[in-house]
Amino acid sequence: MRWQLTWNIVTFLFWKAIKMASLLVAISFISFLLVKNSPIDPIQAYVGADMLNVSQEQREKIEEYWGLNQPVMEQFMSWSSAVLSGDLGTSMIFRLPVSEVIGERFLNSIALMSVAWVLSGVIGFSIGILAAMNTGTWIDRMIKWYCYTLASTPTFWMGLLLLIVFAVWLNWFPVGMGVPAGVLAEDVTIMDRIKHLILPALTLSIIGVANVALHTRQKLIEVLSSDYVVFARARGEKGFTLFWRHGLRNIALPAITLQFAAFSELFGGAVLAEQVFSYPGLGQATVEAGLRGDIPLLLGLVLFSAIFVFVGNVIADLIYRVVDPRTREGKSYAVKQ
Incomplete structure (x- = not known):
């Protein structure tokens, strides 16, 4: 009930x-x-x-x-x-209340992490499906090689590689920072911010693809080998129709919850990416606070990051509890119904 x-x-x-x-x-x-x-x-x-x-x-x-x-x-x-009492103290570096520094930097970081979170989820989910639907083929082997390589690639190395190729050699994007250097705040446009956001977001999203893709691939392979899918194949269903009717709803929920549970990896990767690109977010502020001994700011950032990661894990657990009755405490009731 x-x-x-x-x-x-x-x-x-x-x-x-x-x-x-x-x-x-x-x-x-x-x-x-x-x-x-x-x-x-x-x-x-x-x-x-x-x-x-x-x-x-x-x-x-x-x-x-x-x-x-x-x-x-x-x-x-x-x-x-x-x-x-709600007072996190005053930052020794910025000479501002810690809450103001975190609030300002969080807006930059949340934009970066949101773009990377969505891209890694969508791309990882898509290529995971592609690999599972072509199990054993060269497409599957290429995707697995790609994911295993990404899973062992440090974030800062990927950031430096993208920086060298697309910012230094090709000159397609700015070298770093969150806004153009020497431009007044009121003169900065949305396009300027987007251009400075692209490379750090790509760094995080490329690294984050691996877990989602491999998990989705394995889950879909299990679904496609189940009895009810074998029966559906016997009735003539195949290809995209088979996946849409029997596979999608069984793999979407695990992929979504995995994305929410990956907040800790996302936040940790953002620290390195922001440092590589000198992006003014929470990650760069954490490094500065640690190197310069800003105790109030560092402790405030530690508390904020702990809450951020914990909330992500709670959302993942909550989605499972709402959608899957087997994870609730009222397990016997769900089974009877």
Whole structure:
């Protein structure tokens, strides 16, 4: 019944919320300890080249201003209480609230990851179907070779390759950055942003094709070898008609949930791609915060990325629970119906 499905979903989301809260607490504590034990001196990273001109008294004032002179646990408790009240602190690099930096960079990253997510899903799903429908042929072997090669290819290497070929040699796209250099913000057009987005998005989508394609291929091969498909073949169904009636609905759901579950890989790949292309997103901000000892920004990005990945996994689980009754807790009820 509908009320039981609703109750199962509410219970599922409740326990997921508890798991996310405990996960964020653990990640926050571990990340804070790792950052505090980092060899990078946040004061030196904050001052930069003028560090030799900073006296001991000035250094102590900077430490007091940022709260770095307090014991580690006291710093963690102060930061945690501020986060619970909605204040992620102030970035030492950008001199802006961490929430503003994340919000601005997230708009760039979400555009990049959305394009790559859609392209990798559509292309991977399509070539996976093509390989399964031509099992054992040269088409299948070429697609498998392509996917296995991509699965072992580092993101930064693919980014550098595309950058050299299409930006340096052919001069089809800009070398990097999110907007043209030296152009005022109000003069930047949508086409300018799209041109700077294409190469990083292609880098992520090309790498992300492999998992979806191989999973779709294997799932469709299993479907096509099932008894009901064999019976359909005996009735004269074949080719695209056979796939459309019996294959598509059995492989679409696993492919979609796999895409949502791949948020962690997508986010990790975005960090490398943005660094290669100097694209102003969350990935580049994470690298800058780590190298320059910006503790508030780095911890804010860690929390945000953890929530982003966790939400993707929850959406994948939720789709399965809604569509497939066997994954619900009310399993016996679904079977009886």
